[in-house]
Amino acid sequence: MWQYWGIKNDIYTFHGTVRLQLLWNNPNFAAALLATVIPFLAALSQLRNRPLAGAAVFAETAVWWALARTFSRGGLIAAAVGLVFAEIWAARRAGPLRPIRWALANLVRAGWVVALTVSTGLWNRIDPAYVASDRSVLHRVDILRAAWPMIVQSGLRGWGAGQSGRAFVNFYQSFDSGVVYTGLVNGWAQFGAEFGYLGLAVLALTGYVAFAGLMRGVRRTADARASRLTIAAGGALVAFAVANAFTTIWADPSLMLLPVACACLGWFHFFGLPPGRGLLAGAAAAFAAPLLALTAIHAVHPFTSCGQGVELRRARGLVTLRRAGGDARASDRRVYAVHWDGSLSPEPFGKVLRLCATGMPRSAELVLPDEPSGLPDPCATGAIAFGNALRDCMRAGSRSCFIAAPAGPPSLVRRSSVVRGVVLLDRGDQPING
Numbered sequence: 001m002w003q004y005w006g007i008k009n010d011i012y013t014f015h016g017t018v019r020l021q022l023l024w025n026n027p028n029f030a031a032a033l034l035a036t037v038i039p040f041l042a043a044l045s046q047l048r049n050r051p052l053a054g055a056a057v058f059a060e061t062a063v064w065w066a067l068a069r070t071f072s073r074g075g076l077i078a079a080a081v082g083l084v085f086a087e088i089w090a091a092r093r094a095g096p097l098r099p100i101r102w103a104l105a106n107l108v109r110a111g112w113v114v115a116l117t118v119s120t121g122l123w124n125r126i127d128p129a130y131v132a133s134d135r136s137v138l139h140r141v142d143i144l145r146a147a148w149p150m151i152v153q154s155g156l157r158g159w160g161a162g163q164s165g166r167a168f169v170n171f172y173q174s175f176d177s178g179v180v181y182t183g184l185v186n187g188w189a190q191f192g193a194e195f196g197y198l199g200l201a202v203l204a205l206t207g208y209v210a211f212a213g214l215m216r217g218v219r220r221t222a223d224a225r226a227s228r229l230t231i232a233a234g235g236a237l238v239a240f241a242v243a244n245a246f247t248t249i250w251a252d253p254s255l256m257l258l259p260v261a262c263a264c265l266g267w268f269h270f271f272g273l274p275p276g277r278g279l280l281a282g283a284a285a286a287f288a289a290p291l292l293a294l295t296a297i298h299a300v301h302p303f304t305s306c307g308q309g310v311e312l313r314r315a316r317g318l319v320t321l322r323r324a325g326g327d328a329r330a331s332d333r334r335v336y337a338v339h340w341d342g343s344l345s346p347e348p349f350g351k352v353l354r355l356c357a358t359g360m361p362r363s364a365e366l367v368l369p370d371e372p373s374g375l376p377d378p379c380a381t382g383a384i385a386f387g388n389a390l391r392d393c394m395r396a397g398s399r400s401c402f403i404a405a406p407a408g409p410p411s412l413v414r415r416s417s418v419v420r421g422v423v424l425l426d427r428g429d430q431p432i433n434g
Contacts, residue, residue, distance in 0.1 A: 031075020
């Protein structure tokens, strides 16, 4: 429960100043909501009804102040991009209603936003010197480097809803990082990784229909002022899209209400009258493009880099790991199927096996399910010792072996003495659950 308006139990601060969070645990969520509201307030401020326009100007001023108090860089960028998009669209549609008033209003608005970024201290978070050393930015950069290969390897149905953070930690995070993620922070990267090619195709189709419908509605509306609200809906969707590039906003259902309403307005205009062949062709292309492109990329490049000199391929729920530059056609190729008991090591199982893969022969491959079969035991052996034992096994050239840790460090043991652990078998054999 929130302690008082603007602050919840998870309090975020910047240089000793509490960041405004409204009713959310993360100020970036509050900033995303404010960013999607601003295009509507800017549209209302252009009305001839002076009391309503004046109230809209006052409300917009307050919202910009609240946005600055969230200290959210992504929220500020999202609001600016969404507003600029809506203003340019409105100007191209019918020209500003009152050119001088429109120009002055936007100059005053820009000056007010700049003044707020300086007076509230938000500028200090935007300062390039601070950004270069900000750990949240550095973590986002590490995730974004892995986002594209994760999407390519997501397949038709993805890594699974809510599983992108686990997949990143296991198969893409650097060995020296111990940060645990529940998602990919970037909303669009997370959506693509979790829901795969089909999810991205549906998302592209949905976005196309929404924006094409809004454009169709603006063209069909003779009154320029009436079309401003439709244009504002487009600006709100753009702001929402930009905000998701910095934080996974769509994961919170309460923040989806306004974007979904704007999208429904676009869908209403799209299907209000039978769409022409051009619109239907565009919808088909929007759906097919990501589906066909990602499928072709994965077919041409089945293995993608997961860092540290290791390559990964994922298909049908199985992950194959090999050293970079490995040749699947090598005459001495060896494929080891790995059954992972998660109680063997407290470390992420994929990270452990990637460590092993760095020392494998280039002709060797590890094949394992993309999920562990057991739960971590914090008292079990660590990743480094386990990886070293598995690497020794590979160097010994053993094709069928077991590694277990019933007590003490992991070691090679005979089949009859295995209680639990990792099972390595040739392809074609069935993994045994010790």
